[in-house]
Amino acid sequence: MSALRHGRFRVALRRLYRSEVPEARRFRYALLGLDLLSIGWIILASFLPLTGTVLAIDVGLGLVLLAEFVARLSASARPWRSLVQPLELADLLGILSLLLAPLLHGALGFLRVLRTLRLLHSVRLIASLRSDLPFFRRNEEATLAAAQLTVFIFVMTGLVFETQHRGNPEINNYADALYFTVTALTTTGFGDITLQGQVGRLLTVVIMLAGVTLFLRLAQTLFRPNKVRFDCPGCGLQRHEPDSVHCKACGTLLNIPDEGS
Known part of the structure; x- marks a missing residue:
């Protein structure tokens, strides 16, 4: 039982x-x-x-x-x-x-x-x-790219804080760590806060390299022509114009859901 x-x-x-x-x-x-x-x-x-x-x-x-x-x-x-x-x-x-x-x-x-x-x-x-x-459905890729960038900032800020606040007088709380993370991520690098030790330098490099990549991905999704995700039953193409009636790759009739006019 x-x-x-x-x-x-x-x-x-x-x-x-x-x-x-x-x-x-x-x-x-x-x-x-x-x-x-x-x-x-x-x-x-x-x-x-x-x-x-x-x-x-x-x-x-x-x-x-x-x-x-x-x-x-x-x-x-x-x-x-x-x-x-x-x-x-x-x-x-x-x-x-x-x-x-x-x-x-x-x-x-x-x-x-x-x-x-x-x-x-x-x-x-x-x-x-x-x-x-509906907003998420229309802007799914841009929203997910922004979410990934936000989560990356949170993770890096946490790592900066937890690895530095005990020995670095410039990192006292998450606000200090967030400030450093954003300045490093944007490669602005004001220099008023720096990370100590080899771990700190390596962490700074990771923030700059990964941050630039995520920023570029977000920019790409923002400026790319707006398309919707819908699997074509004929060829499997996933991205289509919002008002597509037929798949541009194979010509299969599509039935993309929308909110109506």
Whole structure:
């Protein structure tokens, strides 16, 4: 009986994480809110002294995220295979850094920035956004490019802060780290804040090189002619003009959904 109950529980979880019914979409939007809340707390905590209250919030948030992590694995058809995926391991390390904060006194705090990687890989949420929001559907590539750049800035800012704030007097909180990240990413380099040590120099190089690449990709999507994604049933071409009736590659009749006039 317990095995049957466990099986039904996994089916219910799988429905929430993978189906397209309205309650499942609302559930995934709530998960996005939880991810944003956890990132917001990580940023806010950098401005606060390491008190018992801060550590208690770390642990409480870590328990909530751990429960969601276990539920996500349970919803997978192959939980153990999912567990060893790089993104899942990164998420688990970020959660453990919150749970173990009282024991380590924030020594592994830099690991918590790995949680931001979750924002890039919610495929089901992207599908929900595509169907729920006309603006996202019309500007999907530009929106995703902007999201990737934003997540990169968050990750790099977290790494700069966690690797520098203990020994670099110029990096005291996330605002300082964000300021340096943006100036390095745009190659402006005012020079009033610099990173110390070989790790700091290498991190600066990564920010500049990867940042320029992401900026170019965002610019490319912004200035590229606006097209919609729709798989042609004949040849598989995915990008078409919004008012296309036939596929320009093979001539197959298309039926691209729109909002009407």
